[in-house]
Amino acid sequence: MYSRLMAMTVTLVFAMCLSNFESVMAQATKTITNSIGMKLVLIPNGTFQMGSPIEEVGRGIDEEQHQVTISKDYYLGVTEVTQGQYEKVMGTNPSYFQKQRKRDSSMCPVENVSWDDAVEFCKRLSDLPEEKKAGRVYRLPTEAEWEYACRAGSKTAYSFGASAKSLGDYAWCSTTNDFPIYQPHPVRQKKPNAWGLYDMHGNVWEWCSDWYGDYPKGAANDPTGAKEGSLRVLHGGSWGYQAAGCRSATRLRDAPSNRHSFYGFRVALSPSGTLPEFREWALPMAMDETITARLNSIIADTLTLELTDGATIKVELKDLTDVDRKYAETWRKQRRK
Numbered sequence: 060m061y062s063r064l065m066a067m068t069v070t071l072v073f074a075m076c077l078s079n080f081e082s083v084m085a086q087a088t089k090t091i092t093n094s095i096g097m098k099l100v101l102i103p104n105g106t107f108q109m110g111s112p113i114e115e116v117g118r119g120i121d122e123e124q125h126q127v128t129i130s131k132d133y134y135l136g137v138t139e140v141t142q143g144q145y146e147k148v149m150g151t152n153p154s155y156f157q158k159q160r161k162r163d164s165s166m167c168p169v170e171n172v173s174w175d176d177a178v179e180f181c182k183r184l185s186d187l188p189e190e191k192k193a194g195r196v197y198r199l200p201t202e203a204e205w206e207y208a209c210r211a212g213s214k215t216a217y218s219f220g221a222s223a224k225s226l227g228d229y230a231w232c233s234t235t236n237d238f239p240i241y242q243p244h245p246v247r248q249k250k251p252n253a254w255g256l257y258d259m260h261g262n263v264w265e266w267c268s269d270w271y272g273d274y275p276k277g278a279a280n281d282p283t284g285a286k287e288g289s290l291r292v293l294h295g296g297s298w299g300y301q302a303a304g305c306r307s308a309t310r311l312r313d314a315p316s317n318r319h320s321f322y323g324f325r326v327a328l329s330p331s332g333t334l335p336e337f338r339e340w341a342l343p344m345a346m347d348e349t350i351t352a353r354l355n356s357i358i359a360d361t362l363t364l365e366l367t368d369g370a371t372i373k374v375e376l377k378d379l380t381d382v383d384r385k386y387a388e389t390w391r392k393q394r395r396k
């Protein structure tokens with residue numbers, strides 16, 4: 060059944076839905092300030108070299124350079140999630156560096172958070188009434204999205220150049236020693252990168268959505284990491300790491316349940332992701348079978364679903380289960396706004 064439906068892939072329809080997405084994206088605003096005051100900036104789609112060249116000082120062996128295309132625009136938090144924002148959403152502040160240090164830490168990045176905590180934060184933020192009303196569904200960035208945004212068009216070890224000499228202008232890390240170094244610092248105090256993102260280098264490591272694994276051999280489109288694993292990826296280095304650990308390409312990994320005062324995160328948001336993108340769909344011709352796919356377009360009650368491998372299938376709205384039809388209708392309504 061699956062293969063029969065796969066055979067229904069129509070390239071033309073896929074091209075049409077891509078152009079539909081592009082027009083949605085063209086309407087997207089460049090910045091968003093959400094209901095808890097969090098600012099996000101639109102990151103334009105594009106192609107870049109992910110990883111590092113072999114001559115880069117301090118590189119890791121898991122940074123094999125390869126071409127990556129990010130095919131869709133997305134939003135990324137201008138700063139790491141702060142302690143104040145985390146507390147507003149979760150009702151708790153797990154950070155190691157907070158009030159006992161006799162300072163207002165609400166603008167410091169939340170730390171001592173696990174990957175699981177970060178994912179839960181995204182879910183609860185998405186569930187806030189104002190966010191639901193606006194149709195915003197938050198998630199962690201993929202590590203490709205993270206590195207692409209960090210580089211902001213740069214090809215060097217850091218977003219501002221090849222040398223760590225200027226790192227102190229952009230980052231809190233253990234080699235920028237013009238202040239007390241052994242703690243994270245309020246966000247947005249250093250210079251942003253070319254796309255207006257702060258603290259991509261240093262302050263706290265940032266959890267990404269991917270399972271850790273080897274990079275693909277060759278070019279990749281919208282990579283989402285290893286299919287399975289036991290460790291999740293972090294990027295960007297932190298207040299306790301030296302310059303080489305804060306490069307654009309640096310990768311760290313840890314178990315998704317582990318917390319550390321080096322670890323924080325920032326959130327991503329897809330303009331097209333007003334509902335969970337990939338979800339289970341019942342196959343209309345065999346309702347007991349499901350596929351994992353995202354909805355790309357609805358044209359004259361014909362849905363185009365994109366499978367995780369990029370193939371597409373078409374299904375009719377009338378053939379869907381009630382749950383799937385409700386999702387599709389909500390999806391369509393949100394796009395008409």
Ligand SMILES: [Ca+2]
Pocket residue numbers: 139258259260261262263264265295296
């Ligand atoms: Ca950071």
